[in-house]
Amino acid sequence: MPLSDADIEEEQRHFSNVVATFRKYSSYHLAANNRRRKDLFTLPQADQVLLDQLGYKTKLDEVDKAISANEQFLNQIVVDPEIFGGDEEVPEEEDEATVPDSSPLVDTISQISQSSHSHSHSHSSHSHSHSHSHSPSHSHSSRKEYKPTAFDMDKLRSTLKQLVRDWSAEGREERETSYGPMKEALLAHFSDIPEEERRNFRVLVPGSGLGRLAYDVASLGFACQGNEFSHYMLLASFLILNKTERPNMHTIYPYVHSFSNLPDRASLLRAITIPDVEPTLPRGSVFSLVAGDFEEIYGKESDPNEPQAGLWDAIMTCFFIDTAKNIVNYLRVIHKILAPGGVWINLGPLLWHWEDNNTNDPSVELDLVEVKQLARMVGFEIENERTIDATYTTNSRGMLGYTYRTAFWTAKKII
Numbered sequence: 001m002p003l004s005d006a007d008i009e010e011e012q013r014h015f016s017n018v019v020a021t022f023r024k025y026s027s028y029h030l031a032a033n034n035r036r037r038k039d040l041f042t043l044p045q046a047d048q049v050l051l052d053q054l055g056y057k058t059k060l061d062e063v064d065k066a067i068s069a070n071e072q073f074l075n076q077i078v079v080d081p082e083i084f085g086g087d088e089e090v091p092e093e094e095d096e097a098t099v100p101d102s103s104p105l106v107d108t109i110s111q112i113s114q115s116s117h118s119h120s121h122s123h124s125s126h127s128h129s130h131s132h133s134h135s136p137s138h139s140h141s142s143r144k145e146y147k148p149t150a151f152d153m154d155k156l157r158s159t160l161k162q163l164v165r166d167w168s169a170e171g172r173e174e175r176e177t178s179y180g181p182m183k184e185a186l187l188a189h190f191s192d193i194p195e196e197e198r199r200n201f202r203v204l205v206p207g208s209g210l211g212r213l214a215y216d217v218a219s220l221g222f223a224c225q226g227n228e229f230s231h232y233m234l235l236a237s238f239l240i241l242n243k244t245e246r247p248n249m250h251t252i253y254p255y256v257h258s259f260s261n262l263p264d265r266a267s268l269l270r271a272i273t274i275p276d277v278e279p280t281l282p283r284g285s286v287f288s289l290v291a292g293d294f295e296e297i298y299g300k301e302s303d304p305n306e307p308q309a310g311l312w313d314a315i316m317t318c319f320f321i322d323t324a325k326n327i328v329n330y331l332r333v334i335h336k337i338l339a340p341g342g343v344w345i346n347l348g349p350l351l352w353h354w355e356d357n358n359t360n361d362p363s364v365e366l367d368l369v370e371v372k373q374l375a376r377m378v379g380f381e382i383e384n385e386r387t388i389d390a391t392y393t394t395n396s397r398g399m400l401g402y403t404y405r406t407a408f409w410t411a412k413k414i415i
C-alpha cells in the first residue's frame, strides 16, 4: 500500500528532527558539562580549592574536548542526510541488492512507515526506563528550528554505545556472547550446504541495530537482509557500512556523558576506535538493509511481486522480540515468513519495550514460559534451549553492569 502524503510528511519531519539532534549534540552536552563548572562556583572557596587540587576542572576541560571529538564524528553521519531519499518519492518495495565491486556496500532502502520511528527502548546497561515519548509535532510550513529533547539526546548517546557493541574491538566479547551462539546455530542448521551455495539461502535479521550481526551473516556467505526502523541506527550504520576507508578510522568517546559509577578518569575518557574491520563483502554477496517497521514490512498480506510468506530460510532475532507491542503478532509474522524447513534463532531478554508507555499504545508482557508456550501454539517446535548470560552496551570498565540472563533457542515450523 503506498504511503499517504501525511505519512511521508510525518516521516520527513521525524527524520529532520533526528538530523537536528545529531547537529545539536555538542551544544547540548557542552552545556551539560558547563553546569558542573557553574556548580563549582556555588561551593565554599575552601572546597573549590580542594577540588581544584584533584584536577576536577581539568577533567571538565578534557570532557569538553571529548565532546568536540564526538561532534566531529557525528557530523560525518549527517553530512549528507539525503541518503533516505529526502524529498524524493519513497519507494514501496526494495529489490534484493547484490554487492557490486565498489561501494556502497549496502543500500538502505526507504520503506519507512508512519510508525517506524516513534520509539526506541534502551537495553543499555544503565537504563531500564520505559519512556516512550513523542517529539512535539510541527507542520512543515510553520516549522521552527527543532529543539531536541532529553529523550532524543539519550537515543543519540545510546547510538554511540551501540557503535562500541557492534563495531569496535572492545565490543568483541559482548558480540561473541550474543552473536556467536546465533551464528553457530545458523551454521549448524545449514551444515549440509556447501559454503558456495549459502548465498541461495535467505536470512532475515529484524531489529538489526547497527548491522553487525547481519553483516557477519552475509560474510558467512548467506543472502542476508537486516531490518531496522530507528533513524539513529540507520544513519550510523550507513556511515560504517558505506563510508569506511580503513579500520579504526574514527575515534569516539562514548562514556563522557555521565560521571556516575566510574572507578577512574581513564574510564570516563576512554577513547574507542571504530570500526574494528573494514566492512567489505566478496563480489556477488547478497546483503541489504530495509528501513521500516518489521510488522508492516513482513507482516503485510503477500504481494505477488515480493511474497514474504515462506520466503526466509532463517530468521535471527537478537534482543528483538521484546520490542513487540503484541508478541502474538510478532510470532505469527515470524512463523508466516519462515520457509518450511527453515530455522528461527532467538537470543534475548524480555524487557518489554512498551511496558508503561505514555503514548497509550497497547502492550502485552508475557513471561518466558508464556512466550515459549505461545510460540508452540503458533506452530513452532523449540529446540536447543538454554540461558546465556549477556551484556548489552555495557561499559566494561564501569562500576555498574547489568547482565541479562537471555533466552536462547532455535525453532522450526511444525504446522
Ligand SMILES: C[S@@+](CC[C@H](N)C(=O)[O-])C[C@H]1O[C@@H](n2cnc3c(N)ncnc32)[C@H](O)[C@@H]1O
Residues within 6 Å of the ligand: 120, 121, 122, 123, 165, 206, 207, 208, 209, 210, 227, 228, 229, 230, 233, 292, 293, 294, 295, 318, 319, 320, 323
Ligand atoms: C535492543 S535493540 C537490538 C539491536 C541488535 N539486534 C543488537 O542485538 O544489537 C532492538 C532494535 O530493534 C529495533 N526495532 C524495534 N522495534 C522495531 C520494529 N517494529 N521494526 C524494526 N525495528 C525495530 C530498534 O530500533 C533497535 O535497534
